[in-house]
Amino acid sequence: xxHPVGPxxxxxxxxxxxxxxxxxxxxxxxxxxxxxxxxxxxxxxLSPAGATTDSTRVPQLDRVVPSLASVRTPTPPTSTVxxxxxxxxxxxxxxxxxxxxxxxxxxxxxAPASVAVGRGPTFELVVANTSAVPCSRALDKGLQxxxxxxxxxxxxxxxxxCFPEASSDTRxxxxxxxxxxxxxxxxxxxxxxxxxxxxxxxxxxYVLRGxxxxxxxxxxxxxxx
Numbered sequence: 001x002x003h004p005v006g007p008x009x010x011x012x013x014x015x016x017x018x019x020x021x022x023x024x025x026x027x028x029x030x031x032x033x034x035x036x037x038x039x040x041x042x043x044x045x046l047s048p049a050g051a052t053t054d055s056t057r058v059p060q061l062d063r064v065v066p067s068l069a070s071v072r073t074p075t076p077p078t079s080t081v082x083x084x085x086x087x088x089x090x091x092x093x094x095x096x097x098x099x100x101x102x103x104x105x106x107x108x109x110x111a112p113a114s115v116a117v118g119r120g121p122t123f124e125l126v127v128a129n130t131s132a133v134p135c136s137r138a139l140d141k142g143l144q145x146x147x148x149x150x151x152x153x154x155x156x157x158x159x160x161x162c163f164p165e166a167s168s169d170t171r172x173x174x175x176x177x178x179x180x181x182x183x184x185x186x187x188x189x190x191x192x193x194x195x196x197x198x199x200x201x202x203x204x205x206y207v208l209r210g211x212x213x214x215x216x217x218x219x220x221x222x223x224x225x
Contacts, residue, residue: 094131094132094133094135095133096133096134096135097133097134097135097136097172098133098135098136099135099136099137100129100131100135100136100137100173101135102214102215104129104130104131104135105127105128105129105130105137105212105215106126106127106128106130107125107126107127107128107210107211107212107215107216107217108125108126108128108210108217108218108220109123109124109125109126109146109208109209109210109217109218109219109220110123110124110126110180110220111123111124111208111220111222112222113221113222113223114222114223114224114225115187115222115223115224115225116224116225117187117200117201117202117203117224117225118187118188118200119187120184120185120186120187121184121185121187122182122183122184122185123146123182123183123184123185123208124180124181124182124183125144125146125180125181125183125210125212125217126178126179126180126181127139127173127178127179127180127181127212128173128176128177128178128179129173129174129175129176129177129178130176131175132175133175134172134173134174134175135172135173136170136171136172136173137170137171137173137212138168138169138170138213139169139170139171139179139181139212140166140167140168140169140170141164141165141166141167141169142160142164142165142166142167143212143213144159144181144183144210144211144212145158145159145160145210145211146158146159146183146185146208146209146210146211147159147208147209147210147211148185148201148206148207148208148222149206149207149208149209149219150201150204150205150206151204151205151206155191156189156201156206157185157188157189157190157201158190158191158192159183159185160192161190161191161192161193161194162190162194162198187200188200188201189201201224202224203223203224203225204223204224205221205222205223206221206222206223206224207219207220207221207222208220208222
């Protein structure tokens with residue numbers, strides 16, 4: 001076995017043996033390497049994805065691009081000017097000692113419920129300060145007026161038609177203070193120019209309406225009998 005016998009030289013037989021041995025070693029090595037590759041590939045297929053990695057590790061994409069949920073959107077500052085413009089303005093209250101506006105006054109007419117035709121009753125124009133502060137108002141005679149209207153709203157008589165009065169009377173009215181001004185009616189009809197004939201109005205239902213400059217009272221009913 002170790003000493004080849006044949007017609008050829010011994011070196012030829014040794015070279016043949018080396019070639020066969022090398023081929024055998026190459027075959028055995030390739031088979032082993034192929035088996036190793038197959039085995040490791042099988043383990044990789046059987047292992048779940050990510051089983052060999054730490055479950056708490058941050059994904060690669062999140063390391064580069066942060067999650068949108070973690071990004072804080074800055075809140076725009078509130079414009080002071082816009083806030084002041086949208087806020088309703090607080091109305092200022094009446095000024096103490098200032099003028100009495102129509103909203104600060106109550107105006108009423110006092111009259112008897114019934115009056116005989118042709119008689120001259122006395123009516124009253126009543127002015128009251130209904131605000132919480134004292135205020136001043138011109139109460140001149142020329143600014144006061146009573147008007148008598150019939151049931152169809154036609155003007156029958158006015159206190160300033162034929163005998164207008166003039167005065168200068170500016171007063172400061174305390175809160176709740178009331179002032180009454182008597183006005184006498186002669187019992188006859190009249191009109192602003194006082195040129196038409198004056199007669200006694202017929203019996204029926206009438207209303208009295210008072211005025212103090214721009215302030216107008218509610219109507220007061222009166223019956224002529």
